[in-house]
Amino acid sequence: MPGPDGRLVRGERTRNAVLDTAVVLATEAGLDGLSLGQLAVTMGVSKSGLFAHWRSKEELQLATIEHARNQWAEHVIGPALRQPKGVRRLWALHERRMDFYASSVLPGGCFFGKAEFEYNARPGPLRDRLVTSFDDWMMLIERLVNEAVAVGELADTVPPRQLAYEIESLGLTAAMQSRLLTDAVYTYARRAVLDRLRSLCTDPTLLPEEVP
Numbered sequence: 001m002p003g004p005d006g007r008l009v010r011g012e013r014t015r016n017a018v019l020d021t022a023v024v025l026a027t028e029a030g031l032d033g034l035s036l037g038q039l040a041v042t043m044g045v046s047k048s049g050l051f052a053h054w055r056s057k058e059e060l061q062l063a064t065i066e067h068a069r070n071q072w073a074e075h076v077i078g079p080a081l082r083q084p085k086g087v088r089r090l091w092a093l094h095e096r097r098m099d100f101y102a103s104s105v106l107p108g109g110c111f112f113g114k115a116e117f118e119y120n121a122r123p124g125p126l127r128d129r130l131v132t133s134f135d136d137w138m139m140l141i142e143r144l145v146n147e148a149v150a151v152g153e154l155a156d157t158v159p160p161r162q163l164a165y166e167i168e169s170l171g172l173t174a175a176m177q178s179r180l181l182t183d184a185v186y187t188y189a190r191r192a193v194l195d196r197l198r199s200l201c202t203d204p205t206l207l208p209e210e211v212p
Helices: 006-029 036-043 057-081 087-102 111-119 125-150 160-177 184-200
Strands: none
Touching: 006 036, 006 057, 006 111, 036 057, 057 087, 057 111, 057 125, 087 125, 087 160, 087 184, 111 125, 111 160, 125 160, 160 184
16 A cells, blocks of 8 residues: 655645644734734745645634644643543643643743633634634533542532633633743642642542642
């Protein structure tokens, strides 16, 4: 059987490299400020070459959102889901999120936090895609809370949506404040979520006593 077409492999590699850069630029200049021309200058390539992948600014922006979702799945969701169901998985999701922010993979901060603020009052395909992404994220946190209730590590009186909202609020606040204050905000957010989970957990020994 013939192997993969080398041109397709190189094309996909180039596309991913461009989208990596696009996500970074969007965290610094905003998703609306992202353009094929800006990417071409930043990467030192021809603008015409980028048109082979995206025919418009909106196509590029939508592809950038999807690429950011894939990054999030790789760095945050995937590692967390390898933990046992229950409070440890829920805690790991928050921890991996803080680790991802602190790693400075995205020097401008949280891609989704910035984009959601930018487009929250601007109807259209970009806002619709961001709303879907946010809903998916909140449903994931809620699902992990429900799993923790199902395995008996959280009481069935714990409201899943409320706890998911608290965890999301602390994570987003840390992401937005870290570029204005210091990385200490990640520690504050870790400690706040850890304390909250330990206070609700039927067996607090499943979680660390202190933030590492």
